[in-house]
Amino acid sequence: MTDSLRVRNADREVVLERGSSAIDALKTLEAVRGAIVAADVTVEGISRQWDLDRALPQADLVEIAPIAADSAAGLAILRHSTAHVMAQAVTDLYPEAKWAIGPPIQDGFYYDFDVDRPFTPEDLERIEARMDEVARERQRFVREEVSHEDALAEFADQPYKLQIIASVDDGSTLSSVDAPEDGTTLTIYRNVRPDGTVAWSDLCRGPHVPSTERIPAFRLLRSAGAYWRGREDQPMLQRIYGTAWESRKSQQAYLDMMAEARQRDHRKLGRELELVHFPEQLGPGLALFLPHGARVRKIMEDWIRDETLARGYEPVYTPHIAKDELWEISGHLENYSELMYPGMDLDDGASYRLKPMNCPFHILAFMSRTRSYRELPLRIAELGTVYRYERSGVVNGLLRARGFTQDDSHIFCRPDQVVDEVVDCIEFARDVYTAFGLGEPSRIAISTRPEKSHGTDEQWAVAEQAVIDAVERTGLAYETDPGEGAFYGPKIDIHAKDAIGREWQLTTVQVDLNLPERFDVTYIGDDGAKQRAVMVHRALFGSIERFFAVMVESFNGAFPVWMAPEQVRVVPVAADFVAYADEVRSTCVAAKLRASIDASDDTLGAKIRSAQTSKIPYTLIVGAQEQDTQTVAVRAYGGEQRKDVPVDAFVAELVAEAVAPTRRDR
Numbered sequence: 001m002t003d004s005l006r007v008r009n010a011d012r013e014v015v016l017e018r019g020s021s022a023i024d025a026l027k028t029l030e031a032v033r034g035a036i037v038a039a040d041v042t043v044e045g046i047s048r049q050w051d052l053d054r055a056l057p058q059a060d061l062v063e064i065a066p067i068a069a070d071s072a073a074g075l076a077i078l079r080h081s082t083a084h085v086m087a088q089a090v091t092d093l094y095p096e097a098k099w100a101i102g103p104p105i106q107d108g109f110y111y112d113f114d115v116d117r118p119f120t121p122e123d124l125e126r127i128e129a130r131m132d133e134v135a136r137e138r139q140r141f142v143r144e145e146v147s148h149e150d151a152l153a154e155f156a157d158q159p160y161k162l163q164i165i166a167s168v169d170d171g172s173t174l175s176s177v178d179a180p181e182d183g184t185t186l187t188i189y190r191n192v193r194p195d196g197t198v199a200w201s202d203l204c205r206g207p208h209v210p211s212t213e214r215i216p217a218f219r220l221l222r223s224a225g226a227y228w229r230g231r232e233d234q235p236m237l238q239r240i241y242g243t244a245w246e247s248r249k250s251q252q253a254y255l256d257m258m259a260e261a262r263q264r265d266h267r268k269l270g271r272e273l274e275l276v277h278f279p280e281q282l283g284p285g286l287a288l289f290l291p292h293g294a295r296v297r298k299i300m301e302d303w304i305r306d307e308t309l310a311r312g313y314e315p316v317y318t319p320h321i322a323k324d325e326l327w328e329i330s331g332h333l334e335n336y337s338e339l340m341y342p343g344m345d346l347d348d349g350a351s352y353r354l355k356p357m358n359c360p361f362h363i364l365a366f367m368s369r370t371r372s373y374r375e376l377p378l379r380i381a382e383l384g385t386v387y388r389y390e391r392s393g394v395v396n397g398l399l400r401a402r403g404f405t406q407d408d409s410h411i412f413c414r415p416d417q418v419v420d421e422v423v424d425c426i427e428f429a430r431d432v433y434t435a436f437g438l439g440e441p442s443r444i445a446i447s448t449r450p451e452k453s454h455g456t457d458e459q460w461a462v463a464e465q466a467v468i469d470a471v472e473r474t475g476l477a478y479e480t481d482p483g484e485g486a487f488y489g490p491k492i493d494i495h496a497k498d499a500i501g502r503e504w505q506l507t508t509v510q511v512d513l514n515l516p517e518r519f520d521v522t523y524i525g526d527d528g529a530k531q532r533a534v535m536v537h538r539a540l541f542g543s544i545e546r547f548f549a550v551m552v553e554s555f556n557g558a559f560p561v562w563m564a565p566e567q568v569r570v571v572p573v574a575a576d577f578v579a580y581a582d583e584v585r586s587t588c589v590a591a592k593l594r595a596s597i598d599a600s601d602d603t604l605g606a607k608i609r610s611a612q613t614s615k616i617p618y619t620l621i622v623g624a625q626e627q628d629t630q631t632v633a634v635r636a637y638g639g640e641q642r643k644d645v646p647v648d649a650f651v652a653e654l655v656a657e658a659v660a661p662t663r664r665d666r
Contacts, residue, residue: 006061016056023052023210025064035069035246037077037214038207049073051143051207069246079104081141081208082131082218082244087111088191088200089130090240093123099202100160100228100237107254108243112226114160119223119238127240128220134212139199140192141208145185151203154188160228161203217251218244226393260500266549267397269557273614275565276398285395285402287545295565295594297548301383303435303660304407304541311428313381313409318361320385324351329518330360331454335487339388358384359512359537362410363519366533371523373531377413377421383544384408398549405544411536412521415462418534422470422509425538426494429507432540433496435661436551437560442503443495444476447484454488455514463511464490488514489537498554506547510537558615558637562660568595569616570632571607573623575599580627584620584647591651593658612637618654 004015007025014028022039026032041050042063049067056062067074083102090113091097102111119127146154148165155161168186189206191199209215220242228234245251262268270276275293282288289297309315324343327333332340336356343351355361362380371378385405394400411421426444433439446467449460467490471478478492485491489512495505512535515521525531541547551559561567568588572581578599588595598607604621611619621633625644632650634642 005056005059007056007064008061009063009065018058019055021053021055022050022064025056025062026052026066029064031064031066033066036066037069037074037081037209038067040065040067040073049077049207051141052210053140054143054207070250075244075246076104077207078209078215078246079109079244080204080206081212082215082242083109083111084141084189084191084200084202084204084208085131085134085212085215085218086127086220086240086242087113087202088134089127091200092130093126098158098160101164102202108221108241110239110241112160112228112237112239114235114237118225119240124220124223124240128218131218131220134191134199135215135218136213137199138194138211138213140211141206142190142192143206143208144188144190146188147185151186151188154201155203164203215244216246217248218242219251219255224393227391230391232391257500257502261502261553264500264553264556265397266399266552269552270397273557275552275557278397283402284392285390285400287398287401292565293548296551296559296563297544299563299660300541300544300548300551301407304432305383307428307431307662308381308407308409311379311424313379316362316365316380316382318358318365318382318384319355320387321352321354322360324353326360326364327353330515331487331518332356332360335452335454339390341387341389354387355384356386356388358382358386358406358408359410359515359535360519362408363515363521363535366410366412367519367521371412371533373414373523373525376523376533377411377417379409379411379421381407381409398545401543401545404546406539407541407544409538411538412516412523412533413536414523414531415534418466418511418536419470419473421536422467422492422511423473425507425509425536425540426470426474426476426492428538429494429509429540431662432507436547437554438496438498438550440496441476441494442497444471444478445481445484445493445495446471446478447481447486447491447493449490450483450485450487452487453485453514454518459513459517460490463513466511467492467509486510486512486537488512491537498550499556500554502553504546504550506542506550507540508538508542511535512537556615559617561617561654561658564617565594566596566614566616567593567654567658568618568620569611569614570595570597570620570622571604571611572597572599573604573621575601577622577624577627581620581622584622584632587647587651588654591655593651593654608635611635618650620650 003018005018007014007016009029009031012029016025016028026039038052039050041048043057043059069078087099087102094115098114100112102109151165186203187205188201189204189208190201193199220240223238223240225236226239228237243254273292274290277288277290340356341354343353345351365380366378383405387403390400390402413421433441448464471492489510491508491510493505494507495503497503516533516535521533522530523533570581570585572578581597585595585597608619615637617637619635626632631644631646634645634650
């Protein structure tokens, strides 16, 4: 091996001395444009994220690209580095604290600590102030490879780090940020002061920004309890959440969005607008839909039912429970039992479970008789309610619930029909997003085979290629989430952004060659022989409850006319005009509009404020003049006001506006 190495990017190639760092290479290649935090280094087709100050790999040819601070990868590195700064600040202020893990997450980071008491808001202020001091100290992030024995010695007083080292030894590493690059050494990152002294160290894969001064903006958000490893039989730790950004401007935009999101929280609006109720007697993750919320939900359900039937799906209804035998065949008891409710031993001698998914029931519906290839694809659809034992710490209103209803469909088809069916599911999802005001998908992710799965390598290869081919046929860009598929097949997760820019994962489409084999799902082919069917799972809303919550927050409770639980409120200016107001309401109701009348003794101003606070699309004000001329004064929510509008004309306008959107024109 020579004393030089070739380094190239997309534009050029240079020769450097061995031992040159990633930043040396990027500068020589003139590839440093804007703020960068690390490099992407590829050797023999294997790509890794690389510290800028770290010497390049010992290889003949290295491909390199900068990782920009404002890219998804760059922000993750920036936030991971900030998590280390926060952990140092916590241990500076609370020397007895034991620290666990601190990964980057969407829009931020967290770190878990074992401390004597929960953190208070005042504690977070002190910690953030200490973080500011650490950032100004310009501490460098220095990578060091150590043996397992040395790591055990260094972290002898840190029980959670010892468990991480043990998990590396047995191959069950807790987090990718803690995983080693090979089986012989571990990596430690040290926060080193300008004078060379070590301020703090952590077991970590990295990479990190070169120094703490390269973290321009961060903020601590809140603290909460979190079980170690997410298991209730493990110690309760204190988790501090924070956010970090490549600029103060970006951070302020995020904080402004989060402040707006708090005002739009579906639990807050659900209470104020009488949409949903979360009584303690139900328990976490369970909700009551009140009349207004129930109307919105019915509108959503009617829309998806009608569109589903129009696209050739067949409806079914299935029970809420089934014998353990069904869940054993499907593999749920083996792979999903931690999210299933305990069995119920009944007097017939069998144990029953609440269903966590609808798919086995739809398989049984398909298998109710022999099927011919001429019947395929057979698309079975149901608004099926399922129950999952989500841990109380992750339950979040309707966004992550324990009981919810899926717009669930399962398509049974021949192998040559799979890609077409998946394409149709993706296009159906696009129609849903457009109809409900979310626009085009913001992100599509293909999730591949997880470590815990059923099926052969060949089955997974075929299924994964099918989802890739389908997404590519739509022309939509996609990303890959390795190892995030379901235990029975790869999946496509489709995301959308709401009105304030938050991204939500909604639609899921899965290709499954495993369950048809476990249940022996077959059809009679054109040769008269039994053939194995392929199964496509899909839920477009994801769940009715989650999609409802997204709608509440995206529209800020001010639903478009076609979705509004109350489209019109008629307000008489005095008791003398209640009869005319009721005539107007009746005319609206006869046109199948959702209308009410406010005949209370409140003042006119109070009635109008009530209608506006309730975010009703149209308030109709009627008095002597309107009664004499058979007109109304129209006040649109947050918009224009019109006088002397004929009742029939207004009703015709609103009927046209209230038509539900259907599929997009393509």
